[in-house]
Amino acid sequence: MMRSTVQQRSDYTFKANRSLGRHGWLRLTPAYGVKLVEKLLSSSNTEAIILDPFSGTATTGLVAAELGYKAYSFDINPFLIWLGNAKYRNYAEDCLLDIREKVWQALKEYKSQLEQDNWTPQIFNIERWWSGYTLNVLAALRTALVEQFGEPEENDEYSVVWIAFCRLIIETSSAAFNHISMSFSETVIHHEIEYIEKLFLDILDFVLRSAEKNIMGNARVLKVDSRNIISVGNIKINKVITSPPYPNRVSYIRELRPYMYWTKFINEAKEAGELDWLAVGGTWGIATSRLNSWTIQEEDLPESIFSTVKNIRMSDGKNANLLSIYVLKYFHDMHLHLSSIRSILEDGAELHYIVGNSTFFGNMVDTAALFSDSMRILGYSKIHSEIVRKRNCNKALYEYCVSAIWSTG
Ligand SMILES: C[S@@+](CC[C@H](N)C(=O)[O-])C[C@H]1O[C@@H](n2cnc3c(N)ncnc32)[C@H](O)[C@@H]1O
Structure with missing residues (x-):
C-alpha cells in the first residue's frame, strides 16, 4: 500500500x-x-x-x-x-438480578456513610482528580459496595460491579484522554450527588446488559x-x-493507575x-x-x-x-x-x-x-x-x- x-x-x-x-x-x-x-x-x-x-x-x-x-x-x-x-x-440470570438488588441496597445505605472517614486511595495529588465533595461521595459509595460485594477479587462474578465503579471514577474525574496519554482539565469538576448516582446506575445497566449475553467459546x-x-x-x-x-x-500504568488504586490492585x-x-x-x-x-x-x-x-x-x-x-x-x-x-x-x-x-x-x-x-x-x-x-x-x-x-x- x-x-x-x-x-x-x-x-x-x-x-x-x-x-x-x-x-x-x-x-x-x-x-x-x-x-x-x-x-x-x-x-x-x-x-x-x-x-x-x-x-x-x-x-x-x-x-x-x-x-x-x-x-x-x-x-x-x-x-x-x-x-x-x-x-x-458467563453470568447467570440470577446472579445479575442479585447484583441489581444489592446495588439498590448499597445506594440506600451509602448516604449514611457520607459523614464518616471512608477509605480513599493513596493516589498522588488526588485533589487534581476529584473535588473533595466528589471524592467523599465516591468513597462512601465504595464502602457501601464493599459491604454488599466484598473487595474486588479474581474470578468473582461480582467483578462486573467493580468494573462499573471503575468507569464511574474515571467519568467523574478531571482526567482527559484527548491525546495518546492522559492529561487533566484546568479546573477540577464538581458533581452533584444525584448526578453521580444516576451515572453509576446508567453505567451499571450498560455493563449488566452486555453481561447477559453468553459467550459461546x-x-x-x-x-x-x-x-x-x-x-x-x-x-x-x-x-x-x-x-x-x-x-x-x-x-x-499511567492510564490504569486510577482503576488500580481504587480496586486495591496497587x-x-x-x-x-x-x-x-x-x-x-x-x-x-x-x-x-x-x-x-x-x-x-x-x-x-x-x-x-x-x-x-x-x-x-x-x-x-x-x-x-x-x-x-x-x-x-x-x-x-x-x-x-x-x-x-x-x-x-x-x-x-x-x-x-x-x-x-x-x-x-x-x-x-x-x-x-x-x-x-x-x-x-x-x-x-x-x-x-x-x-x-x-x-x-x-x-x-x-x-x-x-x-x-x-x-x-
Ligand atoms: C498494547 S497493550 C495490548 C492491548 C490489547 N491488544 C487490547 O486490545 O487491549 C500491551 C499489553 O502487554 C502487557 N505486557 C507488557 N509486558 C508484558 C510481559 N512481559 N508479559 C505479558 N504481558 C505484558 C501490558 O500489560 C499491556 O496490557
Whole structure:
C-alpha cells in the first residue's frame, strides 16, 4: 500500500470498541479494534486455539470466544488479568438480578456513610482528580459496595460491579484522554450527588446488559511474563493475534493507575514502578532509573537492532544514552518473547503482531523491520509486514501487521 493513501482507520482502534458490549466496559487507549481482530481471525479453522500474549483489555480473547473459539491470553498486570477474566465469563440470570438488588441496597445505605472517614486511595495529588465533595461521595459509595460485594477479587462474578465503579471514577474525574496519554482539565469538576448516582446506575445497566449475553467459546487470561514463556499445561497454539507495547515510552500504568488504586490492585506508587519494570517497554518511575544499570542477557540479536540503537546513542538529544538503552531493552525483550513463544506453538502456527514505529531525535525506529529480523534469526518463515493504519499524531507514524508462520518441518 502507498503510504500516501494510508488512512487513520479509527475503526481499528479502541474508539470503535466503546459501543460493542463487553468490549466497551473500560477504555485503554492502546487497545486495538474488534474489527481488526475479526479480520485476522476470519481465515481460522473452528478448532484453532488462539493466543494473545499481550492481553491488555482482552480484545483478542473476547472476540475469539464470542466467535466460539478457545483462547488464551497472557498479561503481567494483575488488574488487566482480573478485567479480562471478568469479560470472559458467563453470568447467570440470577446472579445479575442479585447484583441489581444489592446495588439498590448499597445506594440506600451509602448516604449514611457520607459523614464518616471512608477509605480513599493513596493516589498522588488526588485533589487534581476529584473535588473533595466528589471524592467523599465516591468513597462512601465504595464502602457501601464493599459491604454488599466484598473487595474486588479474581474470578468473582461480582467483578462486573467493580468494573462499573471503575468507569464511574474515571467519568467523574478531571482526567482527559484527548491525546495518546492522559492529561487533566484546568479546573477540577464538581458533581452533584444525584448526578453521580444516576451515572453509576446508567453505567451499571450498560455493563449488566452486555453481561447477559453468553459467550459461546472459552477464554482465560493467565499471569505469564511473555518474555519468558515456559510451557503452560499442554497448551499448543494455532494462531497468535496480538499487539505488544510499542517502543514509544507509553506506560499502561499511567492510564490504569486510577482503576488500580481504587480496586486495591496497587496501594502505593512503588508498586506501579515495579510492575512497569516487568512490562516490555515499561517506563514508569523506578523502571526508568533501572535502565541505567540494565545489562543485556541475549547477545544474539539482529544487527539492525544494534545499529538503530547506535544511531540514537550517537545523536545529540537529551538523555540519548538512556533512551538508546530503552530501545535496546525493548527489542531485546521482544526477541526473548519471540524466542520463548516457540515452545507453545503448533507446527504451522500463524502469528500476527500489530506494532507501531517511533522516532527518537529524528532517528526512525522501524519496529516492523526489526521484529521481522528477529523472527528470521529465530527460524520463522513467510515473514511479511503490511501497513494497517496511520497514527494520528505524526505523519511518519504507522501501525503495521507483522505476520509469520512457525513450522518445525
Ligand atoms: C498494547 S497493550 C495490548 C492491548 C490489547 N491488544 C487490547 O486490545 O487491549 C500491551 C499489553 O502487554 C502487557 N505486557 C507488557 N509486558 C508484558 C510481559 N512481559 N508479559 C505479558 N504481558 C505484558 C501490558 O500489560 C499491556 O496490557
